[in-house]
Amino acid sequence: MSFLTPLAFALGVVGALAVVAVHLLTTERPPREILPTARFVPLVEARAVARSRRPTDLFLLALRVLVVLLVGAAFARPVLDAPGPRVRSVVLLDVSGAVADPRDAASRARAALGPGSTLVLFDTGARIVSSDSVSTSTEASGALRPARGALSPALVAARNAAGQVARGADSLRLVIVSPMSEGMTDAATAGLRAIWPGRAEVVRVAGIADTALSDGPELVTSLVDDPLRPALARLPRGRGAHRVRIVRRVPTASDTAWTRAAGHLLVIWPYSTGAPVADAVTVSGAGGVTVVAPLVREALVGGGEVLARWRDGAPAVLESPLAAGCVRTVAIGLPLAGDLTLRGPFNQLLQALLVPCGGRRGVALSDSLVAAFAGVGPLAPARLLANEAALDARLPAWLLALALVALGAEWLLRRRTAR
Amino acid sequence: MGVGPYGALLDAVRGVRWPARRAVAGGAPGSHRARTRGVAPEFAEYRPYRQGDDPRRLDWKLLGRSDKAFIRLAPDHAILGTTFIVDASASMAYEGKWETTKRLVIALAAVAHASADPVGLLVAAAQGVRRLAPRARAGVVADVARVLDEIAPSENAPLAPLVAQSASRCVVLTDCLGDADELRAALARHWAKGGEAHLLHIVARRELEPTPAAMMAIDPEDTALERPLVATSHAGYVERFAAWRAEIASAARRAGIAYQEIVDDQPVEATVRRIVAPTAAERPR
Numbered sequence: 001m002s003f004l005t006p007l008a009f010a011l012g013v014v015g016a017l018a019v020v021a022v023h024l025l026t027t028e029r030p031p032r033e034i035l036p037t038a039r040f041v042p043l044v045e046a047r048a049v050a051r052s053r054r055p056t057d058l059f060l061l062a063l064r065v066l067v068v069l070l071v072g073a074a075f076a077r078p079v080l081d082a083p084g085p086r087v088r089s090v091v092l093l094d095v096s097g098a099v100a101d102p103r104d105a106a107s108r109a110r111a112a113l114g115p116g117s118t119l120v121l122f123d124t125g126a127r128i129v130s131s132d133s134v135s136t137s138t139e140a141s142g143a144l145r146p147a148r149g150a151l152s153p154a155l156v157a158a159r160n161a162a163g164q165v166a167r168g169a170d171s172l173r174l175v176i177v178s179p180m181s182e183g184m185t186d187a188a189t190a191g192l193r194a195i196w197p198g199r200a201e202v203v204r205v206a207g208i209a210d211t212a213l214s215d216g217p218e219l220v221t222s223l224v225d226d227p228l229r230p231a232l233a234r235l236p237r238g239r240g241a242h243r244v245r246i247v248r249r250v251p252t253a254s255d256t257a258w259t260r261a262a263g264h265l266l267v268i269w270p271y272s273t274g275a276p277v278a279d280a281v282t283v284s285g286a287g288g289v290t291v292v293a294p295l296v297r298e299a300l301v302g303g304g305e306v307l308a309r310w311r312d313g314a315p316a317v318l319e320s321p322l323a324a325g326c327v328r329t330v331a332i333g334l335p336l337a338g339d340l341t342l343r344g345p346f347n348q349l350l351q352a353l354l355v356p357c358g359g360r361r362g363v364a365l366s367d368s369l370v371a372a373f374a375g376v377g378p379l380a381p382a383r384l385l386a387n388e389a390a391l392d393a394r395l396p397a398w399l400l401a402l403a404l405v406a407l408g409a410e411w412l413l414r415r416r417t418a419r
Numbered sequence: 420m421g422v423g424p425y426g427a428l429l430d431a432v433r434g435v436r437w438p439a440r441r442a443v444a445g446g447a448p449g450s451h452r453a454r455t456r457g458v459a460p461e462f463a464e465y466r467p468y469r470q471g472d473d474p475r476r477l478d479w480k481l482l483g484r485s486d487k488a489f490i491r492l493a494p495d496h497a498i499l500g501t502t503f504i505v506d507a508s509a510s511m512a513y514e515g516k517w518e519t520t521k522r523l524v525i526a527l528a529a530v531a532h533a534s535a536d537p538v539g540l541l542v543a544a545a546q547g548v549r550r551l552a553p554r555a556r557a558g559v560v561a562d563v564a565r566v567l568d569e570i571a572p573s574e575n576a577p578l579a580p581l582v583a584q585s586a587s588r589c590v591v592l593t594d595c596l597g598d599a600d601e602l603r604a605a606l607a608r609h610w611a612k613g614g615e616a617h618l619l620h621i622v623a624r625r626e627l628e629p630t631p632a633a634m635m636a637i638d639p640e641d642t643a644l645e646r647p648l649v650a651t652s653h654a655g656y657v658e659r660f661a662a663w664r665a666e667i668a669s670a671a672r673r674a675g676i677a678y679q680e681i682v683d684d685q686p687v688e689a690t691v692r693r694i695v696a697p698t699a700a701e702r703p704r
Contacts (some may be wrong), residue, residue: 030647035636036510036596037626040663042644042655 002168003076004383012072023061052090063410070403074396079386080169086170087379089117090158092179095243096123096149097262097356100346105177108203111402112175116168118161122154122372125164128161151176151184155192162196162385169378174200180205180365180373193373198380203369215265217244217354220255227334228269231341231350242356251327260323265357272296272333280311281332283352291345296333304329307353317353326357422561428522429529429560431440431688437530437695438675439499440615443587449498450534455473465489499615500539500553500586501531504578505567506593506621507544509639512572514623515683520592521567522687523619527590528563536588541568541581545574554584579605580614590617595667596640603667607674616676619694622668624684629656 003009035041055061093109095102113119119129131324154176162172174196178184193200217232226248242263247255248271259266276294284287284307304320307328319328329341330353340346422429439451468477468488476490503524511517515589528538532555539553540563551559553630564575579601587610591602595618607614629648638644648656664680671678677698681690 003667030635031633031650032637035512035626035629035648036513036594036641037656037660038636038638038646038648039596040646040656040659041636042652042659044647044649044652127621299459346630379650388441 002383003028003073003078004386005075005077006383007076007222009072009076010070012076015068015072019064019068020061023057023064024055037129044130060410060413060417063406063413067403067406067410070399070406072347074403077401078395080395082188086171087114088165088169088171088175088382089114089175090120090161090165091117091153091175092122092126092158092178094149094154094176094184094205095121096125096399098179098181098184098207100179105205108205109175109177112173112177112201113205116165118165120154120157122151123149124153125150126153126157128157129165147414148181148183149178150186151178152186152188152192155189155196157194159192159385162382164379166382166386169382172198172382172385173379174198174204176374177203177205179205179319180370181207182323182365184365185373193375196380198386199375199377200373202374204364204370207364217246219246219248221246223248223336225336227336227338227341227352231347234347235351235354244354254319256322259325259327262324263356264325265328265354266322266325267328267330267353269330269332270298272335273298274333276333276335279315281308281349282311283308283317283349289351289352290343291340293340293343293346294335294338296335298333300331302329302331308332308349319357321357328353422525422564423523425525425564428526428687432530432691433533435530435692435695436534437527437536439588440697441607443497443499444613447498447679449496449536450497451497451536452495462491462493464492466492469674474625498536498555499531499534500537501528501590502539502541502553502583502585502589503528503563504589504593505540505542505583506576506578506591507542507570507572508594508597509573510575510594510596511621512596513639514625516594516621516623517572519563519681519683519685519687521686523594523621523690524562524567524590525560525564526687526691527694529560530691531588532560535700537586538563539586540689541584542566542570543576543578543581544570544572545576548576548581548666550584578602582606582609582696585609585614587613588617590619592621599667601672603671603676606676610675612659616674617694618671618676618678618682620664620678622664622680622682624682626660627657629653683704 089112091109091112093105095105099105120126121129132398158174166172180202217237219226219228219232220226228246228248232246242265244265244267245255245258246267246269248269251266251268255266257340258264274296276296278293279295279297280290281295282291297314297316300315300318302318302320304318304327306315306317307319308315308317310316316332317328317330319326321327334341341350422616436450443449443451465481468490472490478489478491481487481489505520505524507517511520524540528540531538534635536557537553537555538551539561540549540551542549549570551562551566575597577598578591578593579598582591582602582605587669588605591606593599593602595602603618606618610616631650631653633647633649635647636646668678668680677694679690679694
C-alpha cells in the first residue's frame with residue numbers, strides 16, 4: 001500500500017507522537033494529603049504538570065495512537081499497489097509526415113516501452129494505443145499521414161495516459177520519439193509541458209528535409225515567359241517527400257484530387273491584373289523574409305492560416321488544409337517585366353511559400369530548444385499523475401470506519417478505567 | 420496502661436520543680452508562695468494584735484521591751500491546682516503532635532504532682548469531654564496517662580468553655596487550629612482572675628517545613644478545604660503560617676498568657692524544663 005498524499009500520513013505520525021507525549025506529560029492534580037494547616041496555603045492553580053516515568057494505561061495509549069494513525073492513513077489517500085515495475089513509461093510516438101523513417105521511429109518507441117507502459121501516437125491529434133500494437137499502429141497511420149505533428153495534443157494525451165498507468169508506480173518516464181521540427185509547438189505547448197511534473201526524454205529521429213523539394217515544382221501556366229519559371233529553376237533539390245504544383249489559373253478537379261495526397265501542396269498563384277505599386281510583403285514565422293518591390297495586391301477569397309502579410313497587415317498568402325495535403329493561395333501579383341523574381345529576397349520568399357504544409361517541418365528545432373523542452377530533474381512522481389477515478393475510494397472509508405471502532409473501544413476502556 | 424511506657428520520661432523530669440508564676444491564693448499548705456501570711460519560722464513582718472488572734476503568735480520579747488502587743492507574721496505557702504486542657508481534635512493526630520502532647524502532659528503532671536499540687540485533666544474529644552478532677556493522691560499521673568492513651572484524636576471540639584472549669588493553673592495544649600481566639604480570651608480572663616494560664620502551641624515539623632513535592636493539602640477537620648501546595652504556593656504558605664504563629668504568640672503574651680511553641684520533634688524533657696523555668700521577671704532578686 002502506498003499513499004498519494006504522504007504528507008497527511010506524516011501528520012498522522014506526528015499526531016501519534018504528540019499523543020504519546022501528552023500521555024507521558026500529563027497535567028494532573030497533585031496527590032491529596034492531610035495537612036492541618038492547609039488553610040494557610042495560598043489559592044493557586046490546582047493542577048500541576050507531571051511527567052510519568054513509567055507510562056500507564058498502555059492499551060489505552062495504543063488505541064489512541066491507532067486512531068490517529070488510521071485517520072492519517074485515510075486522509076493520505078491510500079492505494080493498494082498493483083504489481084508491476086516501479087518506473088513506467090509514457091511514450092509519445094510522432095507518426096506525422098515529418099518523420100523520415102516511421103519504422104525506425106517505431107523501433108525506437110518499442111525500445112522505450114516497458115512492462116506497464118503506454119503508447120501515444122500523435123500527429124495533429126493524439127490517441128492512446130496498446131504498447132504491443134506499436135508496429136501496426138504506425139504502419140496504419142502511415143498511409144495517410146498529416147504533414148506535421150503537434151506536441152500539444154500529444155502532451156494532453158500523455159497526461160491522460162499517465163493517469164491510467166500511474167497506479168502502483170513510483171515514477172513515470174515521458175519519452176518523445178519525434179524529429180522535433182519547427183511547427184510542432186504552438187502557444188499552448190509550454191503550458192501543457194509544465195503540467196507534466198518531471199523531465200522528458202526526447203528521442204530524436206530523422207525528419208524529412210522538405211525545404212528541399214524532391215523534384216522541381218510543377219508549374220501550370222499559360223505564359224511562356226512566366227516570371228516564376230526562372231525563379232523556380234533556381235530552387236534547390238533534395239530528398240524531400242513533398243511535392244508542389246503551382247497553378248496560375250483557377251484549380252481544376254484534378255488539381256484538387258492531386259492535392260489530397262500526403263505531402264502535396266497546391267499553390268494557387270493567379271496572374272497579376274493591375275498595375276504594380278511599391279509595397280512590401282513579409283512571410284510570417286521564423287526567418288521573416290520581407291520583399292520590398294513594386295507589387296500588385298490581388299483579392300483573397302476564403303479563409304485559412306495566414307502565411308504572409310502586406311505591410312499594413314492584410315493577408316497576402318493563405319493556407320488551408322485539404323485532406324493530407326493543403327492549398328496555398330497567393331495574392332501577390334508579380335510584374336511581368338523586371339528582374340524581381342531573380343533577386344535574392346524573392347528567392348527566399350518563394351522558398352518560404354513552398355515549404356510543406358503546416359510549416360517548415362523539415363527544419364529541426366535547435367538542440368538548446370529541445371533540451372529546454374525536455375527539462376531537467378527527476379522523473380515525474382506517479383502520485384501526482386494518478387487518475388482520481390482510478391483510486392479505490394473504499395479503502396479510506398474502511399480505514400475511517402476502523403478508526404471509529406478504535407475510538408469507541410478507547411471510550412469504553414476509558415470509562416471502565418474511570419470507574 | 421499506666422506510666423510504664425513513660426518511665427524514662429518521668430525519670431528525666433524527676434527533681435524538676437514548677438513554681439507558680441505569681442503568689443497563689445491561700446489554701447492547703449504547699450510549695451508555692453501564697454498571698455496569705457502564716458506562722459512559719461521565716462519572719463516576714465509584724466502586725467498589731469487583734470482580739471481573736473492566737474496568743475501563741477504574740478512576740479513576747481517585743482511585748483516585754485515595749486509593752487506593745489504585736490504578732491509575728493511569716494509568708495505562707497500553698498498548693499497550686501493544675502488542670503491540663505488537651506485538644507484532641509483531628510488535627511492533633513497529624514505526625515507526632517498527639518504523641519508529643521501526651522508525653523508533655525504526663526511529664527508536666529508528674530512535675531506538678533511532685534510539688535504535691537493537685538493535677539486534673541480535661542480532654543476535648545469527639546466523644547465529649549473526658550475529665551479527671553484535680554487530685555494530689557498517688558497514682559494521678561498514671562490516671563492521666565491512662566486517659567490520654569485511650570483517646571484517639573478526631574473531629575473537632577471547642578476548648579474555650581473548659582477554661583472556666585480549670586484549676587488555678589490552667590495549661591492548654593493545642594495546635595490553635597480550632598477556637599483559638601475564644602481560647603485566648605478565656606485564658607486572659609482566667610489570668611485576670613488570679614489564675615495562671617499556659618498556652619502550649621503544638622506544631623508539627625512538617626507543618627513548618629512541608630515536603631517540596633506537590634500535593635493537594637486537605638484540612639482533616641474540614642475535608643472540603645483543599646489547597647494545592649505546589650512550588651508556586653510553597654513560600655506563600657510558609658510565610659502566612661509564620662505570620663499567624665507570630666500573631667498568636669504576641670496576642671497571648673500581651674494577655675499575660677505564658678505562651679510556648681512546641682515542635683513535635685523536640686525532646687520533651689528539654690521542653691518541660693523550658694516551660695517550668697521562671698521568666699526573668701519572675702526570678703527572685
